[in-house]
Amino acid sequence: MKTKYVLILFSLILSVPVGCANETEVSDEVSGKYEETQENIFKKPPTVFISSGVEQVRGVLGPYSWSYCCNNGETIGIEASSDAPPNLVQNNEPFQVTSATPISIEFETAPIKYQVKTWNENNKVTGTYEEIDTSNHKGRTVFEILVTWEQGNASYSFLLDIE
Structure with a gap:
């Protein structure tokens, strides 16, 4: 029974970094698209x-x-x-x-x-x-x-x- 809990805990630990890596990849992709569109956008009037x-x-x-x-x-x-x-x-x-x-x-x-x-x-x-x-x-x-x-x-x- 103890082995079963250890295996479940071990699989949970391994799945967390994978989930974070996927979120980061998606976030980077979305940020990259915004950066492309914001390339010519000023946050205040140009000089x-x-x-x-x-x-x-x-x-x-x-x-x-x-x-x-x-x-x-x-x-x-x-x-x-x-x-x-x-x-x-x-x-x-x-x-x-x-x-x-x-x-x-x-x-x-x-x-x-x-x-x-x-x-x-x-x-x-x-x-x-x-x-x-x-x-x-x-x-x-x-x-x-x-x-x-x-x-x-x-x-x-x-x-x-x-x-």
């Missing part, structure tokens, strides 16, 4: 830069609405607020350019669409554009770039000093 061709400046991330999937298949949604663009960049060193300097917008990941706005020191929008055009501005000017991606949208602020 946006502006460039004069010589220098490049990173935008200050403002308010955004963003979502992404977790490894368990659930979706996480983030709604972040912030101050107005002039207040976000007021203590930054301005990007020095002339009114003839062409400014390009560079995206870490290509967006679906974007729009450029200018702001005054009273936190009022003074113009809406398709690109950054420095030819119509002088002095310290705040540019905001509103960007839309598949995962959501975000605002980036830049302070330029235009001669």
